[in-house]
Amino acid sequence: MNHQIIDDRDTTLSIEDVAALRANLHEQRLFRQEQLQQLSAPATTRADARPERQAASQIEVRVQLAAYARMVLADVEAALTRMGQGHYGTCGLCRGSIARERLMIVPQARYCARCQQVREAGR
Numbered sequence: 001m002n003h004q005i006i007d008d009r010d011t012t013l014s015i016e017d018v019a020a021l022r023a024n025l026h027e028q029r030l031f032r033q034e035q036l037q038q039l040s041a042p043a044t045t046r047a048d049a050r051p052e053r054q055a056a057s058q059i060e061v062r063v064q065l066a067a068y069a070r071m072v073l074a075d076v077e078a079a080l081t082r083m084g085q086g087h088y089g090t091c092g093l094c095r096g097s098i099a100r101e102r103l104m105i106v107p108q109a110r111y112c113a114r115c116q117q118v119r120e121a122g123r
Contacts, residue, residue, distance in 0.1 A: 013089055013100055021107045022083055025076050028108070032073040039066040072108070079108040091115050 013021075039062050082088040089098050093115040102109055111119060 013103065017100065017104075018083070018088070021088075021103060022080070024107050025080050025083075029073060029076045029080070032069045032076065035069045036066060036073070039069065075108040075110070078110065093119075 079088065082090075089103060090096070091098055091112040092110045094112060096112055098109055098112045102113055109116070
């Protein structure tokens with residue numbers, strides 16, 4: 001396990017910060033896995049008891065929720081992998097440090113705030 005302190009311009013991630021972030025990521029992973037199980041389970045009410053349009057819209061919502069949960073789960077898994085490899089807290093584009101405050105809010109962040117803005121502007 002890498003206990004490296006990660007420099008992020010103004011502050012650093014302490015070993016305790018990394019441990020708290022790891023615990024948060026594990027909790028998020030468990031939540032998303034449970035969410036995906038629930039979304040893939042059959043509906044508890046009979047589909048033929050609902051109007052067809054309502055059933056179709058509920059299926060669409062479940063599909064969208066499941067896609068989002070899979071996306072977040074993949075990001076969480078990637079963050080845990082980066083932690084294990086000692087690359088956590090390093091921007092995937094500029095290779096600079098991701099601010100501690102950003103990681104505390106979005107522990108699975110792959111990019112620093114500046115690079116994230118550039119990526120979003122390019123969409």
